[in-house]
Amino acid sequence: MKLSTIKLNGKEESAFYFDSGYIPLSIINQHFHVQWPLSFESILKEGLYESVLEWYQQHENELKVMEKVGFDQAISAPLFRSPGKIIGIGMNYENNLGKHQDYIEPVSFMKPSTSIVGQGAYIIIPSFSKETTAEAELAIIIKEDCKNVSVAEAPNKIAGYTTSLDMTEAAIHRENPRYLTRAKGFDTFLSIGPTFLSASEINNLEQLEVKTVKNGEEIAKNNVTNMRYSPYFIVSFLSQSLTLKAGDILLTGTPGSVEINDGDEVSCQINNFPVLINKVRVESVSL
Template sequence: MKLVSYKANDEEQGAIEIGGKLIPLLALNDHFHFHYETTVFSLLEKGQYESLKNWYVHEGKEALANPHLPFLEEWVPAPLYRHPRKIWGIGMNYRKGDEDQFASNTVAPVSFMKPDTSLIGPEDLIQIPPLSKNTTAEAELALVIGKTCKEVSEADALDYVAGVAAALDMTEADIHAENLRYLTRAKSFNTFFSFGSELVSLDEYPCLDDIYVTTLQNGEEQHTNRIGAMRYNLAYIVSFHSEVMTLLPGDILLTGTPGAVVLRDGAVVACRISGFSKQLENRAINKEVHA
């Protein structure tokens, strides 16, 4: 199942995407006499996501083949939601070249937090901080937690994941270079986390290892890699964080990037992920250039 957040007048609403069109959750409720929450975050928070997905898998695909339903063929994308309880990420997670894919991971991953004040959505502007000469952007696959969990095993971890989303993680790299302990500060500027509009459930993928994540700049592919090249796999990332903290529905875990690009005024950076209908794009702006 693919859920999408879109802008409807002054509100942001949820919908199911099927065949390149949207059926809003409001319309779904009206037509089928359901009582689902109508935003993606409230659907997760109220524990209704699994029920909706089960309906979609067993009945919904066929039911939504009805061409007379009130589908949207055009829409303005919005971030899946704007105020998750947590945004955590890990770094340096993709192997490159001839690195041993079977090497054991004996060191815990580098991790960091981002505040929800850093969150923007598709097509919003990334604001390069004043005097910054080295703001970078990285395409990442984001895990979205679907059910509360604590101290979950790797074997069970993905059962608590609602799906995956596209993300762009920005860093003021000069601050980080000044001192490696400044990583979270370097990643916490306003507009430094772009969150995509699509939530794709894991059952949409025959093999998670074959998902490709790509960083693009100005329409050109800069870095790409597959999930199977990760040092710390998706299940490990969930389990690792749950050892320390309770993970809640809607929490976001960033899983690393195949590579970063340096942003300049006017540059368009994008995240492309296999199985998504659209890539996540944002333009960077340096207000000093336009002062």
């Protein structure tokens, strides 16, 4: 199952994603006489994800032949607006020199929901920024509330995955590592989507290749298999210290960051996912 959030006729709602276009959930409800919530976020938080997935799998062939809303007829919106938590994992890929040896547990941080934007929106660099970077990352979407999950149990707590771009004001972070929350928390400093893929859509998670791309140039890439901490370990590790809630977003780290400036275009490219693309501009300040 693939889901996107779109703006259609002035309203945002989630829609099933197909290569030929979207089927909004409002049309699904009308056509099939069901009453699914119109946002993916609500489906997760109301505990309906498994029911929707099962329904989709039963009706997939019918959905494929239904009339679609064209990609040019709808505006892509952020996959989520207000997840309960957004937790990032840093320094998670092996580099050419081998694994980092200076820490034994994942580096983690949190981002506010006010940092979220979606496909096509501008990443706004603060006017005072000396260096803002962007990082392409695979994002985990939590399916249900969970605590003290084992690595073996973790796959059952994951609804699926999406693409993301995590921004950092690197100069602030360099000034003092304790400034990480501020450095990563600016408005527009997290792009999510445009499309969610259920775990069942991904045949080999470890072979997903994550790429950071700027202005069409590939800056960095790596495979999930080269993560120090796998997605399943990340879910388990974080659940040992806090309750993960349905709809929480976990960022799994980047193969590499790139400095971004006014006029740039940056993207997260992961095989099997539609590309996430955002343009960049510097904040304008009124005098």
